[in-house]
Amino acid sequence: MKTSLIALAFATSATMTSAQTIPESVTEPVTITFYNYNLASAGNGADATNKMIAEFEAANPNVTVKGVPVPPQDIATRLQADLVAGQPIDLVQMPFAALGFAAENLGAVALEDIVSEAELAGHFEGMVPNGLELGKLDGKTYGLAYTFSTPVLFYNADIFREVGLDPENPPATWEALKAAGDQIKATTDYLPLATGIYGPTALDWLMQGVIASNGGAVINADRTKMTFAEPEAIEAVEMLRSLAQAGITRNLGITAQMEGMAAGNTAMYLQTSAIQGYLVKGAEDNFELRAAAMPAFGDKPVKPSNSGSALSLHSTDPAKQRAAWELMKFLTSKRGYTIITSEIGYLPLRPEIVEDPEYLGEWVKDHPLLQPNLAQLKNLAPYVPLPGPNYLQIGISMMDAMEMATFGEDDDVKATLTEAQERTQRLMP
Amino acid sequence: MMTDAAKLSPMRTRRAPALASWDTAVGHALMIFVSLLCVFPIYWMIVTSLRPSNAIFSTNLWPDAASLDNYAYALQAVPMTRMLTNTFLVSLAVTLVQLLTGILAGYAFARWRFRGSAILFGAIALTWLVPLQVVMIPNYLLVARLGMIDTLGALILPHIASAFAIMLLAQSMRSFPTEVVEAARMDGATHWEILWQVIVPNLRGTIASLAILIFITTWNEYFWPLLLTRSTENSVVQIGLQMFISSEGTQWGPLMAASTMASLPILLIYLLLQRQVIASFMKSGLR
Numbered sequence: 206m207k208t209s210l211i212a213l214a215f216a217t218s219a220t221m222t223s224a225q226t227i228p229e230s231v232t233e234p235v236t237i238t239f240y241n242y243n244l245a246s247a248g249n250g251a252d253a254t255n256k257m258i259a260e261f262e263a264a265n266p267n268v269t270v271k272g273v274p275v276p277p278q279d280i281a282t283r284l285q286a287d288l289v290a291g292q293p294i295d296l297v298q299m300p301f302a303a304l305g306f307a308a309e310n311l312g313a314v315a316l317e318d319i320v321s322e323a324e325l326a327g328h329f330e331g332m333v334p335n336g337l338e339l340g341k342l343d344g345k346t347y348g349l350a351y352t353f354s355t356p357v358l359f360y361n362a363d364i365f366r367e368v369g370l371d372p373e374n375p376p377a378t379w380e381a382l383k384a385a386g387d388q389i390k391a392t393t394d395y396l397p398l399a400t401g402i403y404g405p406t407a408l409d410w411l412m413q414g415v416i417a418s419n420g421g422a423v424i425n426a427d428r429t430k431m432t433f434a435e436p437e438a439i440e441a442v443e444m445l446r447s448l449a450q451a452g453i454t455r456n457l458g459i460t461a462q463m464e465g466m467a468a469g470n471t472a473m474y475l476q477t478s479a480i481q482g483y484l485v486k487g488a489e490d491n492f493e494l495r496a497a498a499m500p501a502f503g504d505k506p507v508k509p510s511n512s513g514s515a516l517s518l519h520s521t522d523p524a525k526q527r528a529a530w531e532l533m534k535f536l537t538s539k540r541g542y543t544i545i546t547s548e549i550g551y552l553p554l555r556p557e558i559v560e561d562p563e564y565l566g567e568w569v570k571d572h573p574l575l576q577p578n579l580a581q582l583k584n585l586a587p588y589v590p591l592p593g594p595n596y597l598q599i600g601i602s603m604m605d606a607m608e609m610a611t612f613g614e615d616d617d618v619k620a621t622l623t624e625a626q627e628r629t630q631r632l633m634p
Numbered sequence: 635m636m637t638d639a640a641k642l643s644p645m646r647t648r649r650a651p652a653l654a655s656w657d658t659a660v661g662h663a664l665m666i667f668v669s670l671l672c673v674f675p676i677y678w679m680i681v682t683s684l685r686p687s688n689a690i691f692s693t694n695l696w697p698d699a700a701s702l703d704n705y706a707y708a709l710q711a712v713p714m715t716r717m718l719t720n721t722f723l724v725s726l727a728v729t730l731v732q733l734l735t736g737i738l739a740g741y742a743f744a745r746w747r748f749r750g751s752a753i754l755f756g757a758i759a760l761t762w763l764v765p766l767q768v769v770m771i772p773n774y775l776l777v778a779r780l781g782m783i784d785t786l787g788a789l790i791l792p793h794i795a796s797a798f799a800i801m802l803l804a805q806s807m808r809s810f811p812t813e814v815v816e817a818a819r820m821d822g823a824t825h826w827e828i829l830w831q832v833i834v835p836n837l838r839g840t841i842a843s844l845a846i847l848i849f850i851t852t853w854n855e856y857f858w859p860l861l862l863t864r865s866t867e868n869s870v871v872q873i874g875l876q877m878f879i880s881s882e883g884t885q886w887g888p889l890m891a892a893s894t895m896a897s898l899p900i901l902l903i904y905l906l907l908q909r910q911v912i913a914s915f916m917k918s919g920l921r
Binding site: 250 | 687690691708775860866877
């Protein structure tokens, strides 16, 4: 009921704002809030975000940005509480999974409704089209792709050498990965493969990429029908089950997966490229860490999904909307992505800066692990947010069923997924 | 004629010292073992805080290259000193206010019989069963309307009275000897004087134990400060610790360094009040 009231309130305000255009510039002092999850963790993410805010404020003396640190898993609930409490919410670093909910229930404003077409086109020029698609719902941009990463197969080159595998040729397909896993398992005690597919923070972002790479999808394109019990999805989960049954992978929590890889006890790890910095620290002076693209199903094209966040604008006041939009532009500018990539570790959504010595040119030469991630950008299958106010319940129910189908005792993957698909369909709006 | 028991008794007396010392040795060995089990996680926390990041998963009992780098990083990455000060102030204020309301309410329930007192006491006891999460959003809305978001006062406000403190102190005061209270009454003492000059000094142990419990509970609180604070400068140490844990990897070294720093004040307070706490437990056991 409360959600519906909030949705109604924002639907009304969105209609009101759609008729107006924001001012050309910020002429009076204005303070905006920026809900940001990088600020909620100590270290590079927070430092780089504070640095960008400071540079923006220096260039825009009329704008004061108040950063509000909120952990990513709490953002949607925190925004709900703050909306009801009447707290100002201007700009949000919104996880992609929550973007649909933000547009439908939390008052995210479509950029096309407040910014002129020419100004939008000017800013979008040079950005990865697949990245921009991520923030679009019903043809309008409710989120501007911001921090961004794709799944990468990290591997321990020392373990590969130890068992006679060629570290120059990491597995490019799931079949090759299974063969490599069998070889590692037969001769060592290392865990051949860990994946970040399951777990409380993953939801379905990585699974969407795995299923898309086999030609399927968890939900149809117009987000009205769950499709994760279709043959392609079943085949993908059956492949994961075969890896689990062979002892090549195990159902580990995310901390155990990451620590196993960082400690040198796991041979391969399919996970977001965002954890690269953590793995590099563990590998230093211990083992050689390398990265490869996400594996394919036979000769089908790989369709990596993405994790990360978009910037969603929630202000209803035109002056604050202009200030928030200016901050969005700066954060996704060439300078912004230079800081984001080199200091946090996310992908630059402006590929032209990768070879530009003024921006990332020199940095990329010293950081070869970024290359597989960059190469995957052109094949990206943008993450599809689950719809409606029950999006989390739908996602959790679906992933629980897939986890059961992968690691449970019942061999009938189709029956497990079909039952879950019917159940989650009833939760759709 | 001697009974079997009488015949056996000299023998039992001769073996008693040996058995007693054996029992003592086994008892001590067991206690030392259990103590080591309890202390080991603390030892491991401190050792991990001294390890460099590429040796964080080492199982050596002592790091090859121990350093204080993690402490320096933790202090620089989050405003640790500020957060520790905030947490200390909030915990101290909550402890004092909760003890005050608990003592006053406890005395009222213990000494006075008034209409509806049993129902009121029952109602207070029932609030103990309501989880914090249930009242968190209504509390948040109230605090927002009072304009107290992102203030230390808002961290204290919902905790000014606690059902547990009222119930515990009321029970302790009910079992306080009525003869002593009556004697004070005959000497002309008022309720206020009886409470603060007779009862409270004699309940020092109970109050000290309760103070430690309240202080530690407030010190460890996470969800309410997480919802309420909007800046790290006005936040508390548990939020600071969480900042070293993210889905992109846990920074174990700095986290253990920050945890060590966060544990020290609690340890210090326990050491200061240790005698009172043990006395309180002894009394409870003898009663």
